[in-house]
Amino acid sequence: MARLSQAELIAGLSRIVGAEHLSTTRPDRIAYSADFWPKAQIWKQGGDIERYPPDCVVWPADEAEVGKVLRFCHDHLIPIVPYGGGSGVCGGTIPIHGGVVVDVKRLSKVTAIDHASAVVTAEAGINGQHLEDRLNAAGFTLGHFPSSIMCSTLGGWLAARSAGQFSSRYGKIEDMVLSLRVVFPDGTVLDTSERGPGGPDWTQLVCGSEGTLGIITGAELKVNPLPEARRLRAFRFRHLEDGLRGARAVMQAGLRPMVLRLYDPFDSLIALGKDKSPQPSDRQSLLDGIRGLFSGAGATSEREGLLRRRLGPLTHTAKRAALVGALSAPAIVNRLAAAAPSPCLMIVGFEGPADAVHADAWSAGELLAEAGGVDAGAGPGEHWLAHRYDVSFKQSRIYDMGGFVDTMEVAATWDRLEGMYAAVRRAMTPLVFVMAHFSHAYREGCSIYFTFAGFRRDAARSEQLYDRVWRVATDAVVSAGGTVSHHHGVGLSKMNAMTQEHGHMLRVWRALKDVVDPHGVMNPGKLFPEAPHKAAEPDSSTVGVA
Amino acid sequence: MTRRLPPSPLDRHAQALALCTYCPSLCRHACPVATAESTDTTSPWGLVSLVEHLRKGRVELDDEVARHLYHCANCRACTEACVHDNDVEEVLVAARAWAVGQGVTPFPRSGFERAPLVLDDIRRVERFERRPAISLLPGRVALDSTPRVIDALLALCERLDIDAISCGEAAALDVGYDLWFAGFHTEFVAQARKVHAAISGAQELVVMSPEALYTLSHVYPRYGLGFEGALLHTSDLLLQLLGSAVVKRVDARVAYHDSCHLARHLDHVEVPRQVLRRVLSRPIVELASHGKETLCCGGTGCLGTTAPGTSRAQAEAVIAQCFEAGVDRVVSFSPECVDALRAVAPAGLRVDHAVSLVAEAIIGDSAAG
Amino acid sequence: MISPHTKPTSYLDELRRIVPTEQIEPQIDTADDGGAWAVEPATQIELVEVLKWANGRHAAVFTRRPRRHDADLLGRRPRIYLRGRRMKRVKDLDIVSGTVTVQSGITMSELHRILEERSFTTGFPTRPWRQESIGSVLAAALDAHWGPRYGSMEDQVLSLGVVFPDGSVAGGRGAPRKAVGPDFDRLFLGSRGRYGIIYEATLRIYPSATRVAMSYAAPDLTTALEAVRGGIALGLDPRAIELLTPAPDRAWGRKRVGLTDDRPVLVIVEPWGPLAGRPVAWIDNHFATTLERLEPPLGWNMHEGLLPAPRAWAEPVVGVRWARLLELAQQLGRDVPPGLWVVRMSRHGGWLSLASGVDGPSAEIVRALVQELRPAGPLPWERFEDGLKRELDPKDILNPTGT
Missing domain, CATH: 3.40.462.40 (FAD-linked oxidase, cap domain/gating helix)
Structure with a gap:
């Protein structure tokens, strides 16, 4: 399939999210060209403020729009970079192959707080501190206090297996999540609360996928009473x-x-x-x-x-x-x-x-x-x-x-x-x-x-x-027999250690990619070293390897 | 080719700019504009980084870039959240002024200029004086949108036998906050001189608009135009008045919305509450964000002109907090806030200037019987 | 035409080259299938070779006992029934970190015996599956009664070693937590050997402590639930809390434990030594205030007397949040059906099931809730799971379903 021209890309995506929720302006392209990976900070020091600008940034209004955006990019082989707070320190949201940055911050509702069961349902784009504030007002705490809480989102926490400073008591985010909703590139929505008999636990397969499988749109989390x-x-x-x-x-x-x-x-x-x-x-x-x-x-x-x-x-x-x-x-x-x-x-x-x-x-x-x-x-x-x-x-x-x-x-x-x-x-x-x-x-x-x-x-x-x-x-x-990341995730920075870390277990990831993202459009070039498909972007020489 | 900049006025802020550019946006949660717009580009980090890129000549200044710099309500929540106390307001004002100096004005000056206001209604108050000892400065928004509040305030003063107060001719003038914040500093200074001349000689100046009060007390002095008398906010005046007033307390669940300029810029958190406590029979209902942590309703920072949709969304967020708090009435001491909130408040929620509430409660002067 | 026995014989010869003859046990053949053997690899290398062979020969590899229809479904494909019993080594018992690495063929009872010698135990229940191997428990996710303290069965696993159908081996030492991509181990937990064979597992272990199971009888579900909920709210954090009514055919068990018509609901709490968040006396006092203390306290193996064993439990088990549990209790009032089971109770809810063969309006209410909370099929990810199966096991050799 012929690649879309920039104008076609903009027109197609604008039809989905509305022109006012799509941007190609310079300030947006700069702001979304990097996260807080220290190497990107070094680029900035050197005057390189937008090494990897996206082709455009879109802000879908809801899960349905996320699905349509993904489907569109999937159909036209356009790289997608899911984006929450952009507070990552591993380069996970740097659009190294350009494409579309999908900022999910418009999905920021606290959908429900189940007081009797101490469970909160929230959308993925909610700011961490905002979520904690809402829970506090209801007499609860999530117990999740990463030092990025002011600038990170629930979706990002889940995507990178975040840990808060109180993790010894409350666990990491993957210990708190009961289920999540994820949209795969073909537009399918998976609600992992509905686990089939004899099926694997998709919650933990999606948790930590750093946007390489789909976009997390919401989750159910355990909450705790405010400590006395x-x-x-x-x-x-x-x-x-x-x-x-x-x-x-x-x-x-x-x-x-x-x-x-x-x-x-x-x-x-x-x-x-x-x-x-x-x-x-x-x-x-x-x-x-x-x-x-x-x-x-x-x-x-x-x-x-x-x-x-x-x-x-x-x-x-x-x-x-x-x-x-x-x-x-x-x-x-x-x-x-x-x-x-x-x-x-x-x-x-x-x-x-x-x-x-x-x-x-x-x-x-x-x-x-x-x-x-x-x-x-x-x-x-x-x-x-x-x-x-x-x-x-x-x-x-x-x-x-x-x-x-x-x-x-x-x-x-x-x-x-x-x-x-x-x-x-x-x-x-x-x-x-x-x-x-x-x-x-x-x-x-x-x-x-x-x-x-x-x-x-x-x-x-x-x-x-x-x-x-x-x-x-x-x-x-x-x-020394340890794991190279406890809670920052992999992104670009630790990708080279992943073969040693997982060995043949990476086959599972490749199988997952083949199944849910056959065109390889989801956050290409991240997390694990060999992309199973080169289809997304031929230019692999620019992948943030110095 | 990028424009190589001569040592610019922005260099004065070099350290603040750098600290912000390399910071992972730790004030992000506090910014109501970026929250309403769901973007990181217009977060304080986004804006200040952009200014830094402009300063270093890495981004060319044009209308599109400059337009971004106007996505700020000047609510100062970011500065409060910043461990470095970075003053985003100062940086943005400097950057906008610099852009204006370069001839880049994405929003026409006319959007920030106010012609002298018509004081007809006010003049009808019997004791109008050109140069009163206690001068009341209602401000543009109060005169435009809530003139009855001014009447109420003056009537209240009258009822309590405070006769030195009056809207002088200075009341017709806009203090120029918008011009200043939008970066039109030549015009601002001209306006400020006029205002300064009109108010000089007054012993006390009672200002209704928090942004105007901030301008008079903090911005004017930077241009050598400090007011020599005492600067008071409406709430200060009311607190004095209430000392001798006979009050029939209003029995209602009322929430108080702090104005950003009042609470954060001017540290006026307690005085307004003391006033309200005097006239309410029940405790004030505090919104989820209140006091120094108040959520900006988008009524100030000329946001209504530069990003009306955002301003509206912010007001809606405050209204949502009112509903969460379960009140059917919310008051504020800022005419700008009242205006912004009224524009989006649904039928079931009454938005009032606090003066109206006080007027409901005050029967008369205890001394007068 | 080739004699039907020619090929199986050569298959057997090939297998003998991989594992010693005494580890191969021919299964009863029908006339025209491809041959069937139970194979007991003794080492990881043997297991890998068996799988490689099976993959090359398009054999079917089962991790369960033979069934009568296997041959009908698979036609001429040879069948291997893997037995893990020779792979039962404890590879590493790390008392510093509190982990044990075992080969997957070790039985639960053997593992617990070895750990007990060193004053450790696992987070798994010790009795119900004592003859099952750890591998089969993990692959089947026989997830029954873990409580808030240790978390679910999945939480007991620090890392897995897996052999893929083509013989490649994956697995490593675990870390307490990681953020290096998805937790791939989870694919193999509960997926019944469809994607790979678990050959090794590193599990969390805990100091053994005197096991105390405290039991109480409640007049109805609401009272029982409120007592549990109140306890949890006050900081009770035990190893397990369960709530059950004896199945109708277990009348003798019911009488034996001391439940009556007036108090048919059993609440059982296992504090697990000093780690319950609250002292044992506190727990007893808390529950005895609203419920009737059963004397003597019942052992944890009481399911066997009151409910069908977990293995025989064919009914669906669904996760229910507190809000719905309390609603259910309201609906039922004093009419609580027998054979009801709420396990793994935590601050958020529990897992609910109802034994088969229970009738009546109250049973219908419970069934309706279970039905409502079951995923409604067909589910979108079944497609993905089938896709994963095709990717990881393209020849469909592992526990094939017959196609």
Whole structure:
């Protein structure tokens, strides 16, 4: 079939969604040309603000229109990129093959709140914070607090298997979803609440598909009563392994903290806000330079004061110089950080019915003390709670200064966790400054959240460094027996690790693609390395591989 | 070829622009415009990024691009949500002014200019003075849409024996908020001078429109046109008046809609509520979004001119909150909000200026018996 | 014309080259079919080779016992009946992470015995399927009674090892949670061996604890449901809560456990050691306030006395939310039909079913609800599932349905 001209594409789609809900304007094409993949941020630093603009953006009004848009693109072999909040950090919504970005944010209703059964039904385009606000007003919470909650959508959470900061208690989004509705490219709507006998669980096959199978239009989710009480405690551990032992003991005792985070020595330094121990001065200044960038230091009260404190007494230029200095010699800084005689901080918190919270917090305290934890009061935990979203704000400061920063959230069972931590650090420390915390703890394992920052003189070199870091880091994770993503998803950034991650299981994905998306129009070039069909777009050389 | 820009007035905002451009849109949930439009392009992040691209010459300025910059209600919810306290208003105003300076005006100036208003109705009030000691500035929208509220307010003052207040000739003038926010700064300054001249000499200025009050108190001083007397909002005046008034409390479930300029720009959250508490026999019904978290009804920021559909959708969202709260009456202290909400309110929901509610309640001055 | 036995004999020779003779057991043949053998691979390699052979020979591979009509349906295709009993190794018992990796042929009772020696257990019930292999339980999604604490059967699986019909092997070590695409393991859970053979599974394990099952009798469904709902609302988070009325043909069982005409509804709660969210005494106090405590408390294996065993349960089981459950209870009033079963009760609802052979207006009400909540066919994804089958098993060798 001959490919449609741009005019035919616009005319065809306009007939479906209405001309006012379709755009080809420059600002729209720029805004929808990337998500928050740090590599795209590096492109931006280099002046490349729309490397992969879509041909157009459409905003369907409802599921029926989504179906028609998909059918149209399916019939005419036009790539489709489903789009929710665009807050992904893996490049999952970058239209690398152009085509149509389908923004589902007009599907934003809370359809029903079933009070008796504690179940909410909502459309996929609803903003996370808006959904939580609506639930709160009804006396519920979803218990899902990703740091992107302000800018991500329900559909995006499901598509990328999102996790919130309270996942130890409430689970990840795939644990909360009871069923979902998804539209496949031929326009078929699948409601996974109607599972046939002897059929597979389509909910979990669609969850995590990152728009490569269809567009999620809505879901039923479990919700929880608003907690009656909340208690946060903090502990200091002299050694990381003691902290991990304590974390494991808490989870395996069957306790369900809403949060359990263990910071590695340097991350602890930042989480605690200030470093009380005396330091040699050169090292101090280096560490201060970096801490200034990441830290949400100090008290919780005055925002203005806080901001100033975070900026420190240094001017912008001086800060930039400190950053460049520090990040240009990552190995040294990493060594200094590692040598810092800082204890590892753990934050553990419980919420729920008041007496259960007190009992659980007490039990956890016993277990953690037994593992060598020293009580640090409620302060650090409360500080974390108040500032738990700030980390995302901090990143833009580093970009502003010409550096880059990214996070890698990997997971493994407890037996491999320390090995993986060491292996990843070993792989990354020569290249970038790296720190980590262990969060999202479960009975059988935990996730490690690495934050790393690097600097090169220009965007091209930064991009090279960035790719190299990811390559060595994911290799280290795979060799250590972990999974390369706990909750950010795959997108473009981790695609190269997927063959190692899944092996022959990828056959299932190819079968799924063949069955539901035979023309390969759904988010082509994402998630898994080999597209089963090249039909969608011949130009595979541009797939975001540097 | 992209236009290589000389050091532009936008450079002053370089850091704010960069911080916003690289931020993953963490104020996205707060923006009523982007929510109503279901897009990320007109979110604060989208707009500020666009300004940054313009500043760096990566995007060419044209009508289409400039038009996007006018999708903002200036509700300031984004700035409240921002850890960097990035001032989106400042950035947008600077960008619009810069665009106007380049001759790119997607919306004609006439859409933001207001001819001197006709004060005939007001003049009929007996105590009209050209230069009163306490000058009442109702503002354009109040005069156009809810003139009876002005009557009610003046009548109320009369009933309570406050005789120094009057609409002076300054009341006929628009303070120029729209011109300023739309970026027509030469014209704005000219207008501001006129207003400044007309109000100078008054001891107190009582302003009904929150956006006008904001303009007078925060914008005028930037141009050296600060008002020397006391600037009061209607709610401040009413709170003073109510101290000595005999009140027959109104028995109704009434919701209060905070104006963005009042609550966020001017930090006037409690005074209006104190006024309402004095005249209501039941507690004020708080909407799901209230106080500093109020949801913008799209009545300000010249959004009605630049994106009327969006403005309407925002008002509908506020109305939806009123229904959720289960009220049949909602009041606001902003004539702009009242106007915007009335335009979309269904028959079952009464939208009033708070002055009307107060007028219902006040019987007279206690001192006067 | 080739003698009907020529080919099967050569098939057998070929099979003998893959697995030792003692692992092949010829099945009774009819005159003109392609031959049938029960094959017991002892290793993953043998399993792979058997499947490769079957794929090459267009044989049918069943993971169940032979049925009389298999030969009629498959004509001259040779048939393999896989038996997992030799693949029963515990490959890794990781007490640090609390996981166990086993070959799929191990029986539930054997697995539990081995775990018990180390003071662990699984999240699976220990009794009803004790002679079933873990592989068959997973493939059939014999999903009966798990409670809010451990989640569903699917939640017990950290990762699966699967052999595809062409002999390719997939699977890995699990991580507690992942975000690396869809959870492909779910395709094999509950799909009864249509897409691949599960050869290995990594399961979550839990410290064993004294099992206490507490049981109470309620006068009607509403009272029983309210007690359960109230408990959950107050933080009760046990291993399992179930609610049932004995089937009509189990009158003796009913009498034995102490249910009466006045109190026909049984509520059973299994706190599972210290992990119930609330202490045992609290739970007992909560339920005994509105319900009658049954003494002595019943063991968890009571289904066998009160209801047909899960394996024999042919009736549909549907998920019902609390709102509908409470509505149903209102409709029924004091007339609760026998053979009613609400399992896996959680904050959101439970799974409802009604035994066959129960009549009367109240049974009709329950049936109508079950019917209403069943998916109405034909379902759009059946087409997709058939498509998946064609993609993954193009020759239709795995548990073919006869075409």
